[in-house]
Amino acid sequence: MSGLLAWWDESGIEWEDGDGGSFLSGWWRGGMEIKPQAVVIPRETDHLEQGKYGPVFPRTPACYGFTIIANVKPGRAEAMREYGYTLAKALEGDPYLLAPLKLHYLRWVLFDDDTRFMYQGIFDTDFDKYTEDAIALFSKAGVSTAFENLEGFPEDWRTNPEAFVGFVREHHCPSFIEYGEYPYVTADEIKKALRIKSALSEMLDQLQ
DSSP states (O other), X not given: OOOEEEEEETTEEEEEEXXXXXXXXXXXXXXXXXXXXXXXXOSOOTTSOBOSSSBXXXXXXXXXXXXXXXXXXXXXXXXXXXXXXXXHHHHXXXXXXXXXXXXXXXXXXXXXXXXXEEEEEEESSOHHHHHHHHHHHHHHHTOOOGGGGBTTOOTTTTTOHHHHHHHHHHHBOOOSEEEESSTTOOHHHHHHHHHHHHHHHXXXXXXX
């Protein structure tokens, strides 16, 4: 190979060696076609595989996730909000604090005059593993969980994972449809693609 040429156009990036042969172009130009998908989720769970703590909810185009809705203990709404600041500050100190949870995103909502709480999470591990990993992460870090401000949450959650998972399952409101613009793609794959894009852009800048 006598050299390496590269150029960019609106359809992608083309690589060519000095002998006139091209490579990588098919991959970058769309060899992997990404089609948005949606999946309707039946209300019944009898057909699902039974896991350690109950039915194993399937992966969808939006990956795995859950929506938890629970009542806030009287007078604890501000403590819940304060925990949000605590978590944000902890992530400033260690951006990878929640990495074991394989998260895409989290959304916390207080509503009905701060009497109810909604926790939405999308992640790449299954329902039960996410919960077990969360227990292990908080226990190892020696920190509490915002769920301690919710009615019915087990006080012995650090040593009783079954009770923790039971609370999560009891308060989970399953989706009936989920949509993914880039279906079944994990957070790690997204970050890898962004790193490749950055590296290729930098390489192109150097070639110009």
